Amino acid sequence: MEIRGQIQGDFVTIVTYHYVRPIKDSLYPDIKGLELQDFYGQIEYIMKYYEVVSMDDLVASINGQQELPDKALLLSFDDGFVDHYEYVFPYLLERGLSGAFYPSVSSITKCQMLDVHKIHFVLASQDNKVLILDKLNQYINDVKEQYELEDIEIYKHQYCKSNRFDSGEVIYIKRMLQYVLPGVLRSEIIDYLFTKFVTKDQVSFAKELYLSENQIRTMIGEGMHFGGHGLNHEWLNHCSRSHQELILTKNKEFLECLGATNNCMTFSYPYGAYNSDTLEMISRHGFDLAFTTKVGLADLNLVDNYEVPRIDTNDLPISFNAELVNWTRQLL
Numbered sequence: 203m204e205i206r207g208q209i210q211g212d213f214v215t216i217v218t219y220h221y222v223r224p225i226k227d228s229l230y231p232d233i234k235g236l237e238l239q240d241f242y243g244q245i246e247y248i249m250k251y252y253e254v255v256s257m258d259d260l261v262a263s264i265n266g267q268q269e270l271p272d273k274a275l276l277l278s279f280d281d282g283f284v285d286h287y288e289y290v291f292p293y294l295l296e297r298g299l300s301g302a303f304y305p306s307v308s309s310i311t312k313c314q315m316l317d318v319h320k321i322h323f324v325l326a327s328q329d330n331k332v333l334i335l336d337k338l339n340q341y342i343n344d345v346k347e348q349y350e351l352e353d354i355e356i357y358k359h360q361y362c363k364s365n366r367f368d369s370g371e372v373i374y375i376k377r378m379l380q381y382v383l384p385g386v387l388r389s390e391i392i393d394y395l396f397t398k399f400v401t402k403d404q405v406s407f408a409k410e411l412y413l414s415e416n417q418i419r420t421m422i423g424e425g426m427h428f429g430g431h432g433l434n435h436e437w438l439n440h441c442s443r444s445h446q447e448l449i450l451t452k453n454k455e456f457l458e459c460l461g462a463t464n465n466c467m468t469f470s471y472p473y474g475a476y477n478s479d480t481l482e483m484i485s486r487h488g489f490d491l492a493f494t495t496k497v498g499l500a501d502l503n504l505v506d507n508y509e510v511p512r513i514d515t516n517d518l519p520i521s522f523n524a525e526l527v528n529w530t531r532q533l534l
Protein backbone atom coordinates (compact mmCIF):
# COMPACT_ATOMS: atom_id res chain seq x y z
CA MET A 203 0.00 0.00 0.00
CA GLU A 204 1.41 3.34 -0.97
CA ILE A 205 1.24 6.10 1.59
CA ARG A 206 1.15 9.63 0.23
CA GLY A 207 4.58 11.25 0.09
CA GLN A 208 6.37 8.00 0.75
CA ILE A 209 8.65 6.31 -1.73
CA GLN A 210 8.82 2.55 -2.03
CA GLY A 211 12.10 0.69 -1.64
CA ASP A 212 14.94 0.03 0.71
CA PHE A 213 16.69 3.37 0.90
CA VAL A 214 19.87 4.61 2.44
CA THR A 215 20.70 8.31 2.52
CA ILE A 216 24.36 9.14 1.96
CA VAL A 217 25.40 12.71 2.73
CA THR A 218 28.54 14.35 1.30
CA TYR A 219 30.60 16.92 3.18
CA HIS A 220 33.75 18.80 2.14
CA TYR A 221 35.08 21.69 4.28
CA VAL A 222 33.61 21.63 7.82
CA ARG A 223 35.16 24.42 9.92
CA PRO A 224 34.48 27.72 11.67
CA ILE A 225 34.41 29.57 8.32
CA LYS A 226 33.11 33.04 9.25
CA ASP A 227 36.00 33.75 11.64
CA SER A 228 38.68 32.16 9.50
CA LEU A 229 41.22 33.73 7.14
CA TYR A 230 39.02 32.59 4.24
CA PRO A 231 35.42 33.41 5.20
CA ASP A 232 34.41 33.04 1.55
CA ILE A 233 35.41 29.38 1.28
CA LYS A 234 32.45 27.24 0.20
CA GLY A 235 31.91 24.83 3.06
CA LEU A 236 29.79 24.02 6.09
CA GLU A 237 30.05 26.26 9.15
CA LEU A 238 31.02 24.11 12.17
CA GLN A 239 27.97 25.16 14.22
CA ASP A 240 25.76 24.19 11.28
CA PHE A 241 27.45 20.79 11.14
CA TYR A 242 26.56 20.24 14.81
CA GLY A 243 23.00 21.36 14.03
CA GLN A 244 22.76 19.08 11.03
CA ILE A 245 23.92 16.06 13.06
CA GLU A 246 21.16 16.89 15.58
CA TYR A 247 18.60 16.87 12.75
CA ILE A 248 20.04 13.64 11.36
CA MET A 249 19.95 11.90 14.75
CA LYS A 250 16.33 12.96 15.20
CA TYR A 251 15.08 11.37 11.97
CA TYR A 252 17.72 8.87 10.83
CA GLU A 253 19.94 6.12 12.10
CA VAL A 254 23.59 6.71 11.21
CA VAL A 255 25.27 3.55 9.93
CA SER A 256 28.91 2.76 9.28
CA MET A 257 30.46 1.81 5.94
CA ASP A 258 30.93 -1.74 7.20
CA ASP A 259 27.18 -1.92 7.88
CA LEU A 260 26.36 -0.59 4.43
CA VAL A 261 28.70 -2.98 2.59
CA ALA A 262 27.48 -5.95 4.65
CA SER A 263 23.90 -5.07 3.83
CA ILE A 264 24.58 -4.69 0.10
CA ASN A 265 26.27 -8.11 0.20
CA GLY A 266 23.14 -9.52 1.86
CA GLN A 267 24.91 -10.25 5.18
CA GLN A 268 22.85 -7.95 7.39
CA GLU A 269 19.84 -5.66 7.29
CA LEU A 270 20.12 -1.94 7.64
CA PRO A 271 17.78 -0.10 10.00
CA ASP A 272 14.94 1.95 8.53
CA LYS A 273 16.03 5.45 7.51
CA ALA A 274 19.72 4.50 7.49
CA LEU A 275 22.13 7.34 6.76
CA LEU A 276 25.85 7.33 6.04
CA LEU A 277 28.09 10.37 6.55
CA SER A 278 30.79 10.81 3.91
CA PHE A 279 33.59 13.40 3.87
CA ASP A 280 35.54 14.07 0.68
CA ASP A 281 38.99 15.59 0.13
CA GLY A 282 40.91 14.67 3.31
CA PHE A 283 40.88 18.07 5.02
CA VAL A 284 42.39 18.50 8.47
CA ASP A 285 38.90 19.81 9.37
CA HIS A 286 37.81 16.19 9.43
CA TYR A 287 40.31 15.34 12.16
CA GLU A 288 40.10 18.55 14.11
CA TYR A 289 36.33 19.12 14.17
CA VAL A 290 34.39 16.21 12.66
CA PHE A 291 36.19 13.24 14.21
CA PRO A 292 35.94 14.31 17.90
CA TYR A 293 32.27 15.16 17.46
CA LEU A 294 31.47 11.84 15.78
CA LEU A 295 33.32 10.00 18.57
CA GLU A 296 31.41 11.94 21.21
CA ARG A 297 28.10 11.01 19.58
CA GLY A 298 29.15 7.40 18.98
CA LEU A 299 28.94 7.78 15.19
CA SER A 300 31.13 6.62 12.34
CA GLY A 301 31.95 8.34 9.05
CA ALA A 302 33.62 7.57 5.71
CA PHE A 303 36.53 9.76 4.60
CA TYR A 304 38.02 10.21 1.13
CA PRO A 305 41.43 11.90 0.75
CA SER A 306 43.38 12.07 -2.53
CA VAL A 307 46.70 10.25 -2.17
CA SER A 308 49.24 12.97 -3.13
CA SER A 309 47.78 15.53 -0.75
CA ILE A 310 48.55 13.16 2.14
CA THR A 311 51.73 11.36 1.13
CA LYS A 312 53.50 14.29 -0.57
CA CYS A 313 51.94 17.30 1.21
CA GLN A 314 51.00 18.49 -2.24
CA MET A 315 48.39 21.20 -2.75
CA LEU A 316 45.82 19.78 -5.16
CA ASP A 317 44.84 22.03 -8.05
CA VAL A 318 41.16 21.69 -7.11
CA HIS A 319 41.82 23.28 -3.71
CA LYS A 320 44.23 25.89 -5.02
CA ILE A 321 41.32 27.04 -7.17
CA HIS A 322 39.00 27.15 -4.11
CA PHE A 323 41.42 29.35 -2.17
CA VAL A 324 42.12 31.60 -5.15
CA LEU A 325 38.35 32.12 -5.51
CA ALA A 326 37.92 32.66 -1.75
CA SER A 327 40.74 35.20 -1.67
CA GLN A 328 38.78 37.89 -3.57
CA ASP A 329 35.25 39.17 -3.05
CA ASN A 330 35.29 40.45 -6.58
CA LYS A 331 35.73 37.39 -8.79
CA VAL A 332 36.21 39.61 -11.84
CA LEU A 333 39.74 40.37 -10.61
CA ILE A 334 40.57 36.67 -10.92
CA LEU A 335 38.66 36.32 -14.18
CA ASP A 336 40.65 39.19 -15.70
CA LYS A 337 44.01 37.72 -14.67
CA LEU A 338 42.96 34.34 -16.05
CA ASN A 339 41.77 35.74 -19.39
CA GLN A 340 44.87 37.92 -19.68
CA TYR A 341 47.06 34.84 -19.21
CA ILE A 342 45.04 32.87 -21.77
CA ASN A 343 45.39 35.71 -24.29
CA ASP A 344 49.15 35.89 -23.73
CA VAL A 345 49.67 32.21 -24.56
CA LYS A 346 46.85 31.86 -27.09
CA GLU A 347 49.12 31.36 -30.13
CA GLN A 348 51.57 29.11 -28.35
CA TYR A 349 48.85 26.67 -27.21
CA GLU A 350 46.53 27.20 -30.21
CA LEU A 351 43.65 28.20 -27.94
CA GLU A 352 40.17 29.43 -28.90
CA ASP A 353 38.97 33.00 -28.48
CA ILE A 354 37.98 33.88 -24.91
CA GLU A 355 34.44 34.63 -26.15
CA ILE A 356 34.00 31.05 -27.35
CA TYR A 357 35.07 29.66 -23.96
CA LYS A 358 32.82 32.13 -22.15
CA HIS A 359 29.84 31.20 -24.28
CA GLN A 360 30.38 27.53 -23.48
CA TYR A 361 31.35 27.59 -19.80
CA CYS A 362 30.05 30.77 -18.19
CA LYS A 363 26.92 29.02 -16.85
CA SER A 364 25.77 29.00 -13.22
CA ASN A 365 24.76 25.78 -11.41
CA ARG A 366 23.06 25.11 -8.08
CA PHE A 367 26.18 26.13 -6.13
CA ASP A 368 28.14 28.69 -8.18
CA SER A 369 27.77 31.79 -10.38
CA GLY A 370 28.59 31.75 -14.10
CA GLU A 371 31.94 33.51 -13.56
CA VAL A 372 33.00 31.04 -10.89
CA ILE A 373 31.98 28.05 -13.02
CA TYR A 374 33.92 29.52 -15.95
CA ILE A 375 37.09 29.92 -13.84
CA LYS A 376 36.70 26.42 -12.40
CA ARG A 377 36.03 24.65 -15.73
CA MET A 378 38.86 26.42 -17.58
CA LEU A 379 41.27 25.47 -14.82
CA GLN A 380 39.84 22.01 -14.16
CA TYR A 381 39.88 20.52 -17.67
CA VAL A 382 39.22 22.88 -20.58
CA LEU A 383 42.75 24.27 -21.03
CA PRO A 384 45.63 21.85 -21.83
CA GLY A 385 46.98 20.11 -18.69
CA VAL A 386 50.42 21.71 -18.49
CA LEU A 387 49.02 25.19 -19.05
CA ARG A 388 46.30 24.65 -16.43
CA SER A 389 48.78 23.83 -13.69
CA GLU A 390 50.94 26.77 -14.74
CA ILE A 391 48.03 29.24 -14.55
CA ILE A 392 46.73 27.79 -11.28
CA ASP A 393 50.19 28.21 -9.72
CA TYR A 394 50.40 31.76 -11.05
CA LEU A 395 46.99 32.66 -9.54
CA PHE A 396 47.67 30.82 -6.26
CA THR A 397 51.01 32.60 -5.84
CA LYS A 398 49.46 35.94 -6.74
CA PHE A 399 46.31 35.72 -4.61
CA VAL A 400 47.07 33.21 -1.81
CA THR A 401 50.69 32.24 -0.99
CA LYS A 402 54.06 31.26 -2.44
CA ASP A 403 54.55 28.52 0.16
CA GLN A 404 52.42 25.63 -1.08
CA VAL A 405 53.91 22.93 1.17
CA SER A 406 53.17 24.79 4.41
CA PHE A 407 49.69 25.60 3.14
CA ALA A 408 49.11 21.92 2.29
CA LYS A 409 50.34 20.79 5.71
CA GLU A 410 47.77 23.02 7.36
CA LEU A 411 44.99 22.04 4.96
CA TYR A 412 45.21 18.24 4.73
CA LEU A 413 45.16 15.30 7.13
CA SER A 414 48.47 13.70 8.04
CA GLU A 415 49.00 9.94 7.82
CA ASN A 416 49.15 9.78 11.61
CA GLN A 417 45.80 11.52 11.95
CA ILE A 418 44.33 9.06 9.46
CA ARG A 419 45.70 6.09 11.39
CA THR A 420 44.23 7.47 14.61
CA MET A 421 40.84 7.88 12.95
CA ILE A 422 40.92 4.36 11.50
CA GLY A 423 41.85 3.04 14.95
CA GLU A 424 38.65 4.61 16.30
CA GLY A 425 36.42 2.98 13.68
CA MET A 426 36.37 5.57 10.89
CA HIS A 427 36.39 4.32 7.30
CA PHE A 428 38.85 5.57 4.67
CA GLY A 429 38.48 5.10 0.92
CA GLY A 430 40.09 6.30 -2.31
CA HIS A 431 39.61 9.68 -3.99
CA GLY A 432 42.21 9.70 -6.79
CA LEU A 433 45.90 10.57 -6.75
CA ASN A 434 45.59 14.28 -7.53
CA HIS A 435 41.80 14.54 -7.57
CA GLU A 436 41.60 13.70 -11.29
CA TRP A 437 38.58 13.83 -13.58
CA LEU A 438 38.77 10.09 -14.29
CA ASN A 439 36.61 10.42 -17.41
CA HIS A 440 39.34 12.67 -18.89
CA CYS A 441 42.17 10.25 -18.02
CA SER A 442 43.54 7.59 -20.35
CA ARG A 443 42.90 3.95 -19.52
CA SER A 444 46.50 3.41 -18.41
CA HIS A 445 46.44 6.52 -16.22
CA GLN A 446 43.20 5.38 -14.57
CA GLU A 447 44.80 1.98 -13.97
CA LEU A 448 47.75 3.69 -12.23
CA ILE A 449 45.45 5.88 -10.13
CA LEU A 450 43.39 2.93 -8.89
CA THR A 451 46.48 0.80 -8.20
CA LYS A 452 48.06 3.62 -6.15
CA ASN A 453 44.83 4.23 -4.26
CA LYS A 454 44.58 0.57 -3.35
CA GLU A 455 48.23 0.49 -2.18
CA PHE A 456 47.68 3.64 -0.13
CA LEU A 457 44.62 2.21 1.59
CA GLU A 458 46.26 -1.17 2.21
CA CYS A 459 49.31 0.53 3.71
CA LEU A 460 47.05 2.47 6.10
CA GLY A 461 45.26 -0.74 7.12
CA ALA A 462 42.03 0.69 5.74
CA THR A 463 40.95 -2.35 3.75
CA ASN A 464 40.34 -4.93 6.45
CA ASN A 465 36.57 -5.02 6.09
CA CYS A 466 35.88 -3.30 2.80
CA MET A 467 37.38 -1.01 0.20
CA THR A 468 35.48 1.92 -1.31
CA PHE A 469 36.05 4.86 -3.64
CA SER A 470 34.55 8.28 -4.16
CA TYR A 471 34.97 9.59 -7.72
CA PRO A 472 36.62 13.04 -7.65
CA TYR A 473 34.07 15.51 -9.12
CA GLY A 474 31.75 12.50 -9.43
CA ALA A 475 33.41 11.84 -12.79
CA TYR A 476 34.01 8.38 -14.31
CA ASN A 477 33.45 6.39 -17.50
CA SER A 478 32.94 2.77 -18.56
CA ASP A 479 36.70 2.07 -18.19
CA THR A 480 36.55 3.28 -14.58
CA LEU A 481 33.62 1.00 -13.79
CA GLU A 482 35.38 -2.05 -15.21
CA MET A 483 38.65 -1.29 -13.36
CA ILE A 484 37.11 -0.40 -10.03
CA SER A 485 35.39 -3.77 -10.01
CA ARG A 486 38.55 -5.63 -11.12
CA HIS A 487 40.63 -3.93 -8.40
CA GLY A 488 38.23 -5.32 -5.79
CA PHE A 489 36.49 -2.17 -4.58
CA ASP A 490 33.17 -2.96 -2.87
CA LEU A 491 31.41 0.34 -3.51
CA ALA A 492 32.01 3.60 -5.35
CA PHE A 493 30.21 6.89 -4.78
CA THR A 494 29.14 9.46 -7.35
CA THR A 495 27.79 12.98 -7.02
CA LYS A 496 24.52 11.98 -8.67
CA VAL A 497 21.89 13.48 -6.41
CA GLY A 498 19.56 10.92 -4.88
CA LEU A 499 18.87 8.29 -2.23
CA ALA A 500 20.40 4.86 -2.85
CA ASP A 501 17.83 2.10 -3.25
CA LEU A 502 19.62 -0.94 -1.87
CA ASN A 503 17.63 -3.28 -4.10
CA LEU A 504 18.45 -1.47 -7.31
CA VAL A 505 21.66 0.44 -6.80
CA ASP A 506 24.72 -0.35 -8.89
CA ASN A 507 27.59 -0.86 -6.44
CA TYR A 508 29.86 1.42 -8.45
CA GLU A 509 27.40 4.23 -9.14
CA VAL A 510 26.00 4.96 -5.71
CA PRO A 511 24.17 8.33 -5.52
CA ARG A 512 24.51 10.76 -2.61
CA ILE A 513 22.96 14.00 -1.45
CA ASP A 514 24.91 17.08 -0.40
CA THR A 515 25.01 18.59 3.08
CA ASN A 516 23.23 21.60 1.53
CA ASP A 517 20.24 19.35 0.85
CA LEU A 518 19.56 18.80 4.58
CA PRO A 519 18.59 21.32 7.29
CA ILE A 520 21.05 22.52 9.91
CA SER A 521 19.04 22.43 13.11
CA PHE A 522 17.16 20.01 15.35
CA ASN A 523 13.91 21.94 15.04
CA ALA A 524 14.07 22.56 11.30
CA GLU A 525 11.09 21.72 9.12
CA LEU A 526 11.39 18.39 7.35
CA VAL A 527 12.80 18.53 3.85
CA ASN A 528 11.50 16.27 1.12
CA TRP A 529 14.56 13.99 1.31
CA THR A 530 13.47 13.12 4.85
CA ARG A 531 9.69 13.36 4.50
CA GLN A 532 9.51 10.82 1.71
CA LEU A 533 11.08 8.20 4.01
CA LEU A 534 8.60 8.60 6.88
Ligand SMILES: [Zn+2]
Nearest residue numbers: 280281472473
Ligand atom coordinates in the same frame (compact mmCIF):
# COMPACT_ATOMS: atom_id res chain seq x y z
ZN1 LIG B 1 36.77 15.78 -3.97
